[in-house]
Amino acid sequence: MEIKTSIQKYWNKIKVWGAKRPKLRFGILTLLSLVVIFIILNWCFPLPAKPGYSLIITDSKDQVMHAYLTKDEQWRMETELEEISPLLKKAIIEKEDKYFYYHIGVNPIAIGRAAIKNILRGRRTSGASTITMQVAKLLQPKKRTWGNKFIEAFRAIQLELTYSKDEILQMYLSMLPYGGNIQGVKSAAWMYFNKDPDHLSLAEIAALSVIPNRPSQLIVGKTNDKIVEYRNKLLQEFLAEKIFTEKEIQDAIEEPFEAKRNTTPRLAPHLSYKLMKSYGVAGKNKIQSTIDLNTQLKSEQLVKDYIRALKFRGVNNAAAVIINNKTHKVVSYVGSADFYGLEDAGQVNGAKAIRQPGSTLKPFLYALCIDEGIITPKRIITDINVNYSGYSPENFDKQFDGYVTAENALSRSLNIPAVKLLNQYGVKPFIAQLAECDFVQIKKDQNKLGLSTILGGCGTSLEELTALFSVFANEGRYAKPIYIAADSVRMKKNILSKASAFMITEILTKVNRPDFPISWQSTEKMPQIAWKTGTSYGRRDGWSIGYNKSYTIGVWVGNFSGSSIPDLSGAEMATPLLFKLFNSVDYNSMDNWFEQPDDCDIRMVCGETGMVPSSFCTNIVTDYFIPVISDNKYCNNMQEIPVSIDGKTSYCVQCKPENGYKTKWFKVISPEMQDYYDERKIPYERIPTHNPNCEVVYKEQGPKITSPSHGADYYISTISPEPIALKCLTAMDVAKVYWYINDKFYKTANTNEKIFFMPDAGPIKISCTDDKGRTKNIRINVHKVNM
Missing domain, CATH: 2.60.40.10 (Immunoglobulins)
Structure with missing residues (x-):
């Protein structure tokens, strides 16, 4: 009741006040009516949507690397607020709309002045469009009529009520026509001057200021003299109005104008396309990548030059990925030797393509087996003929090495020990670990894969393998590679222990190994890295992936056709490029090398088995191990057996005579190794034939x-x-x-x-x-x- 009384009281006062001032009351009512009409019209005719802008891909420092046409086939790059330099803002506002920051979209004074000039001269000589009205026209182009001018004025007020002045100026600079399908200052700056708008000189700004008034007449590269004429005229007007100093104007007038239409930047094409497809969502006009442009350009050139020298050997392409180990950001991404090499399918992305990985997964398996206590670096594995339900793996050289240490088997990339370890570790657990590291194709094919997976019988990409090897450089932790500058590492997964990552690094650092490229050390500087090579079945893919504390680099060489290349091997054709890339991006790295972690210890082991020494062990060596995890079984390499005095008969505990025998130590040799020795006629001491009179039937150690x-x-x-x-x-x-x-x-x-x-x-x-x-x-x- 009190509120109603108060409202009535104030309404009565307004009626009394309005009765005393009828003209003022009429003006207020008129204004209110106009406001109501505007609100209704604004509701019925909302502002047109902003135009679609070209998607821009930039490097880590926000420099444009790549751009894509809009849906309507225009080069319309959005000029960002921070790219509108004070110089650009000052020149544009002084030329187009001096009172831009003081009106509400329409400038009555300018309208009156233009009307008087046009009446006195009998023709249209001066316009009164504000920058805001021009934006309205650019958003909704119409013929130049008085009726459309009123619509532009209405739209201008809508714009002023919706956006800030700087946002309106930004829209204006992003839509100015520059002839053909070039729109906006940023597009023009890149097309004509190959630079961002905030790097334009006064002369360049003046030239870009006059072109939109006559875009069909002033064509860059064809009518440059005419553009200079209009540019200098505008600069003289600036001088007359003392907008810029005489020295600034003189320098701008004397600056030559030799611009021509160029193409937009086409750098890092494979990654740019990948980002456009993966992250170019509606409404997003710019994607800032993690690419270090200097590193990218050097990598592209190195890959291109390297493959050019290999073409006579049938190798036409290569790909390379470089990851910063500290930030997990991809700093270089080369998908092919030459993106524009159509004869070699250069537009295929070799970094993303699914290929057979050869032996590159072996280090990961060995690390997992170390963490499971299955092996340590010095543990002995037999490299002999094996058969798993019909599957008999072979080594690359078709030979067998008998007893080998785990570290030797890995550094020499022997196939049979790797298959044995995968059989012990388990295919499914191994696939699960790879899936944790985002191996997409392997995860899809998990029910089809078997023991051949460790020899490359699966599908992976260079992206995935490079990210996997960065685990070793990050103390066993995996983080998904970052391609977008604004992204951060969401979660690091502990895939390996620090100890196993360190042990694998020590093995992969050794230079004295079969996959070291011939004559490299005598011709070029050897980078301090750990690396592993791989060659797929049929010699279709060559791999070499390496790392130090700063970077992990992955290299693939081959042909996108999948054709076999007789000379192809990861060691001879991928590793030299890997070394070149490391020498390019991290030539004299000052980072310390990897240090032995706390969870890794050293112990003495038997050199013949890699097990804890027994009393009979004489060949003792040091070995890394993980306390509590690594097994501590004592060496069982020798066995003391009762034999007859003539040494022709052996006895068991049950049939051993009370006297007339002696004991002798025999080296324990498995049936598989006996077969290996017999086939190669390698002599070894056999245990004598068991006592034929023994009646005990053994269940163990059958054929x-x-x-x-x-x-x-x-x-x-x-x-x-x-x-x-x-x-x-x-x-x-x-x-x-x-x-x-x-x-x-x-x-x-x-x-x-x-x-x-x-x-x-x-x-x-x-x-x-x-x-x-x-x-x-x-x-x-x-x-x-x-x-």
């Missing part, structure tokens, strides 16, 4: 059938049939084995003897019994085919 493969299908030609080989591995004290086919005795053989049989079609059971009575059974399926 192992290596041929044929259990569960395999064999296809036998009916025209020219070939027999199937029978072979097994036995304990050291076994002399004879007995073969059975479908439970029927077939033949007696020596332990290392390979025999053959011609099978019938159908399922077949094969049994092997050693002279201790231990039996092993397998089953195969035989098919007869007409061929």
Whole structure:
């Protein structure tokens, strides 16, 4: 009730006041009516949407690297507020709208002055459009009529009520026409002067100020003399009005104008396209990348020059990715040797392409096995022929090395030890770890992958592999590479221990290894890095990925066609480029090398097994290990066995006589290694044949059938049939084995003897019994085919 009374009281006062001043009341009512009408019109006819701007990709310092046309095929780059330098702002406002910061979109004084001039001269000689009205016209182009002028005035007021003065000026400078499909000061600055707007000189600003008035007549590169004439006229007006000093004007007049239309920057094309596709969302006009432009340009040139020299060997392309290990930012991204090399499919992005990784995943597996306590660097692994349900991996040189240390197997990139370790670690856990490191294709194919994964039997990209190797440089922590300057590391995943990362780095740092490029050290400086090479099956892809404390660099060489290249190897063709890139970006790195972490310790181990030494061990070496994690089993390399006095018979505990025997130490050699020695005629001391009178039947250490493969299908030609080989591995004290086919005795053989049989079609059971009575059974399926 009180509020109603107060309102009535004030309304009565207004009526009394208005009755005394009828003209003022009329003016107020008129103004209020206009406001109401404007509100209604503003609601019915809202401002047109801003035009779409060209997407710009910039480097880490915000310098333009790449730009893309708008949907309407225009080069319309948005001029940012910070790019409107005081010089540019002053020149534009003085020329176009001196009172820009003082009116509400329409300048009544300018309108009156223009009307008087036009009436006195009988023609249109002067306009009264403000910068805001020009923006309205650029947003919604219309014919020049009095009616459209009123619409422009209405739109100008709308703009003033919606945007700040600086935002309106920004829109104006971003839409000015410069002929053809060039719009905006920024587009013109890059197209004509190859620079940002805030770097323009007074002479260049003046030239760009006069062109929009006559964009069809003043064409840069064709009518430069005419542009200079109008430019100098404007500069003289500035001098007359003392807007700039005489010295500034004189320097601008004397500055030559030799501009012509150029193309927009086309730098880092593969990454720019990737960012445009991945991050170029609607309404986003600029993406600032993490690229260091100087590093990018050097990398592009190095890759291009390097591949040019390899073309005669059939190698047409390469890709390279450089990651800053401290920030996880990608500072260089080269997708091909020459983006514009159409004959070599240069526009294919080799950094993103899914290819076979060869041996590049091995260091990661070895590190995981170290963390699981499966190996340490000096642990011995057997490099001999193996068969996993029909899958028999081979080394690159088709040879076997017998006993090798884990570090030697990795530095020499031996395949068989790697497959053995993956079999121990598990394919699924290994795939899961790679998925944690964002290996997209491997994650998709996880149910299809097997033991061949570690030899490159999977699909990865250079982006993924380079990011994976940065884990070693970051104490075992993985962070997704950053491509956008504004992004930050969201989360670092602890994939490896500091200890295993350090051990792998120590192994990969060694220069004395097979994958060191021939003659490199005698011709160029060797960078201090750890690195690993890889060559895919069929010699289609060559890889070399390295790191130090500052950078991780990944290199791929090959052909996008996937064609085989006889000379291709990661060591000989990818590693030299890797070294060149490191020498280019980090030539004299002052960073200290990786230090041994607290969770990594040193111990003495047996040099023949890599295990904790026993009393019989004489070859002692040092080895890294992880306390509590690494196994501490004592060396079991030797075994003390009772033998007869003549040394021809061995005894077990149950059959050992009370006297008439002696004990002797024998080196324990697995059946697989016995076979390896026998095939190469390498002498070794066998354990004598076990006491033939012993009645104890052993269940352990029975024969192992290596041929044929259990569960395999064999296809036998009916025209020219070939027999199937029978072979097994036995304990050291076994002399004879007995073969059975479908439970029927077939033949007696020596332990290392390979025999053959011609099978019938159908399922077949094969049994092997050693002279201790231990039996092993397998089953195969035989098919007869007409061929």
